[in-house]
Amino acid sequence: MMQMNKRKRLHPLWIGYELLIVMKDVIAPIVIAGALYLQGHALWSLIALIGMFIFICYQIIGIIFSWKNYYYVVNEHELEINEGRFITKKRFIPLTRIISYEQKTSFYHKFFKLTSLELLTATTNIDEATIRLPMLTADEAHEIIGRLEKETNHKNCEERIEHKELAYYRMKPVEIFYYVITSLYIVIGLPIISSLITKIDDLMPLEGVVLTLIKRLITSPVSLVISILVAFIVTVIISFFIVYFRHGNFTVTADEKRLHISKGILTTSTFTIQKDNINGIIIERSFPRRLFSIVSVKAVTQGDMLEEDEIKKQILFPFIRESRAIAILDEMLPNYPVAKKMCSVSKEALFLHMIHPSYLFVIIIFFVFYFGPEYWFIPIIYGIGLIILRIIKAKQTKYLYEDDILQLQSGVLTTNVTMTAWEKIDELTVSQTYLEKKLYVATIIFTIREKPTYNVMIEHIPIADALQMLTQYREKTEHLTR
Amino acid sequence: MNIHSPLLFCHYYNYRILIANIVLEVYIFHDGGRHAMMQLQEPTQTISPKATKLWRIEALIFFSIIFIIASVLLVMAYYFSWMMWIKIVLYILIAYIFIQAVVSIAIKPIYLQRTWRYEISDDFIQLKNGFLTVQYTVIPTIKIEYVTADQGPLLRKYNLASITIGTVASSHTIPALPEDEAHRLRYEIAQIAKIRHEASSDMSMDDANE
Numbered sequence: 001m002m003q004m005n006k007r008k009r010l011h012p013l014w015i016g017y018e019l020l021i022v023m024k025d026v027i028a029p030i031v032i033a034g035a036l037y038l039q040g041h042a043l044w045s046l047i048a049l050i051g052m053f054i055f056i057c058y059q060i061i062g063i064i065f066s067w068k069n070y071y072y073v074v075n076e077h078e079l080e081i082n083e084g085r086f087i088t089k090k091r092f093i094p095l096t097r098i099i100s101y102e103q104k105t106s107f108y109h110k111f112f113k114l115t116s117l118e119l120l121t122a123t124t125n126i127d128e129a130t131i132r133l134p135m136l137t138a139d140e141a142h143e144i145i146g147r148l149e150k151e152t153n154h155k156n157c158e159e160r161i162e163h164k165e166l167a168y169y170r171m172k173p174v175e176i177f178y179y180v181i182t183s184l185y186i187v188i189g190l191p192i193i194s195s196l197i198t199k200i201d202d203l204m205p206l207e208g209v210v211l212t213l214i215k216r217l218i219t220s221p222v223s224l225v226i227s228i229l230v231a232f233i234v235t236v237i238i239s240f241f242i243v244y245f246r247h248g249n250f251t252v253t254a255d256e257k258r259l260h261i262s263k264g265i266l267t268t269s270t271f272t273i274q275k276d277n278i279n280g281i282i283i284e285r286s287f288p289r290r291l292f293s294i295v296s297v298k299a300v301t302q303g304d305m306l307e308e309d310e311i312k313k314q315i316l317f318p319f320i321r322e323s324r325a326i327a328i329l330d331e332m333l334p335n336y337p338v339a340k341k342m343c344s345v346s347k348e349a350l351f352l353h354m355i356h357p358s359y360l361f362v363i364i365i366f367f368v369f370y371f372g373p374e375y376w377f378i379p380i381i382y383g384i385g386l387i388i389l390r391i392i393k394a395k396q397t398k399y400l401y402e403d404d405i406l407q408l409q410s411g412v413l414t415t416n417v418t419m420t421a422w423e424k425i426d427e428l429t430v431s432q433t434y435l436e437k438k439l440y441v442a443t444i445i446f447t448i449r450e451k452p453t454y455n456v457m458i459e460h461i462p463i464a465d466a467l468q469m470l471t472q473y474r475e476k477t478e479h480l481t482r
Numbered sequence: 483m484n485i486h487s488p489l490l491f492c493h494y495y496n497y498r499i500l501i502a503n504i505v506l507e508v509y510i511f512h513d514g515g516r517h518a519m520m521q522l523q524e525p526t527q528t529i530s531p532k533a534t535k536l537w538r539i540e541a542l543i544f545f546s547i548i549f550i551i552a553s554v555l556l557v558m559a560y561y562f563s564w565m566m567w568i569k570i571v572l573y574i575l576i577a578y579i580f581i582q583a584v585v586s587i588a589i590k591p592i593y594l595q596r597t598w599r600y601e602i603s604d605d606f607i608q609l610k611n612g613f614l615t616v617q618y619t620v621i622p623t624i625k626i627e628y629v630t631a632d633q634g635p636l637l638r639k640y641n642l643a644s645i646t647i648g649t650v651a652s653s654h655t656i657p658a659l660p661e662d663e664a665h666r667l668r669y670e671i672a673q674i675a676k677i678r679h680e681a682s683s684d685m686s687m688d689d690a691n692e
Contacts, residue, residue: 366571367567370567370570371567426621426625426649426650426652427619427620427621427625427649427652428619428620429617429618429619429620430617430618430619431612431615431616431617431618432612432615432616433614433615434614434615437616447652470618470620473620474605474606474620477605477606477622477624478605478606478622
């Protein structure tokens with residue numbers, strides 16, 4: 001125990017890692033300064049270089065200082081961290097507050113047999129939610145994870161740890177293939193590749209050989225089809241590899257209490273979360289992928305990863321056949337059973353969706369009739385599109401609630417099926433407009449814990465159902481707190 | 483996952499009016515196989531009657547500013563002879579703002595003050611309010627993170643205060659309570675939340691000791 005409480009620093013190679021990042025940021029300005037010099041603006045390039053030099057010096061001093069100031073101590077029930085460049089800050093984080101952690105190993109880390117840890121806490125302050133331990137040896141990381149697991153196990157009175165990990169999901173190449181075909185890679189990739197082919201003449205001294213070749217190809221329909229096919233296949237292959245390097249080796253394993261999500265080829269990462277800390281599951285059916293019944297499955301967790309300043313939901317399966325997803329989920333997270341049949345909303349709901357005012361529609365009508373009545377078809381097309389989308393929206397609003405199931409579906413082109421449990425809901429709001437009151441329907445809003453808040457709104461359900469959900473929610477949460 | 487078929491009202495929606503009428507009075511729900519009757523206890527506490535006056539002054543200030551901005555724009559439109567459509571849009575906007583102003587100064591405050599209800603019990607905080615759209619929110623007390631009593635200059639003039647209850651997800655305000663009442667409520671909610679948090683941590687401690 002004494003040895004455990006020792007102050008520990010980051011591995012010194014962290015300085016090198018940070019320096020590399022600084023260098024990466026500085027390369028582009030240096031190139032620009034060089035270009036300025038070549039164009040005869042010697043003074044400007046000199047000023048730019050001096051500025052750059054001061055910036056780099058400041059960064060290096062800052063990095064050395066923050067390495068010097070950084071230390072962490074793993075106490076019995078809490079983690080102590082001291083960090084900061086010129087102003088240091090000491091934080092104590094109770095281990096039980098840590099909801100999930102992610103072990104990331106970039107190429108640099110792997111080269112020196114090091115690793116990094118990111119710990120996520122449940123805090124209202126989003127800036128302090130993530131605790132980073134950016135450069136650790138494998139042993140140190142292992143020790144911290146061990147402490148964490150012991151603490152959470154102790155909390156839930158299970159001294160015996162069953163390390164029976166089962167691999168539930170491994171990404172198949174076929175799924176990547178489906179993903180590539182149904183994604184925007186094709187739409188973006190085809191023009192890029194065809195423009196590249198036509199630009200080859202400018203780049204290489206081929207004396208217009210390629211262009212004449214293309215001209216000859218285009219003149220005959222057979223060779224035109226063949227060349228389009230070739231371009232298509234090339235795009236698919238290239239985007240296949242892009243996706244493979246981004247999501248490749250995606251594996252989900254789970255033991256009785258925890259879920260591990262690993263991914264990556266060059267930079268590998270493993271995300272671990274307790275099953276108890278999962279507040280809900282979202283099955284997302286986005287538009288073109290629905291045709292192939294490919295869905296993506298996400299988890300709603302208490303604290304979400306902050307990555308490059310944007311918050312992302314934890315992805316369980318990035319793209320998977322729906323039937324397979326449901327089968328795996330049933331086995332892996334038995335707390336969230338997926339029920340097939342859900343209640344749809346009624347004719348009244350459709351009516352209410354239809355008469356909902358669309359301000360954009362009014363504005364479009366005004367401008368078209370004011371400026372160009374000859375474009376009368378624009379508002380008509382927009383109106384028809386609006387009606388179709390609203391019918392789709394009404395048809396896809398579905399819900400199901402039972403003793404231990406709560407399943408909500410909403411969305412227009414992309415539908416989300418959210419599965420959650422009564423105890424995991426933070427707030428429930430039933431709202432009724434004047435018209436809804438007259439038609440005996442209501443809108444119900446579920447606030448599921450997450451940062452930022454994750455809301456599910458089910459519009460225009462029968463008031464009886466809404467009130468029953470409200471009562472059931474009260475029953476369940478009362479039971480929870482007693 | 484072997485559950486008896488639950489009472490789902492959407493299956494009987496053709497009888498919705500009948501069912502809804504029953505439900506609005508006495509609520510029937512399905513409880514572990516046996517039917518039980520339970521009154522849906524709606525919140526009962528009201529806010530201060532001075533709220534009407536307060537909201538009227540607030541709305542007056544707000545809409546005066548909007549009107550000044552709109553009239554300045556209109557004057558500018560004529561002075562600099564802007565395009566015709568801008569003037570039309572401005573007139574429509576001013577008419578819309580005028581209707582809004584009349585509604586929210588003359589009618590809305592009375593109605594809102596009369597319909598605002600809240601209830602604080604050991605288990606839940608319930609809020610019900612709304613003018614044309616009625617909102618009914620239930621927050622379990624265990625989810626409460628903080629509670630504050632705030633008092634702006636207008637509220638202070640009328641010896642009122644408002645209470646803000648924050649959960650992990652969002653925050654809710656009970657507006658325009660009498661000052662003493664607000665401070666009493668703040669204390670009460672804080673106590674309930676504290677007891678709840680202690681109870682839940684005790685429970686996990688007990689589990690650990692077993």
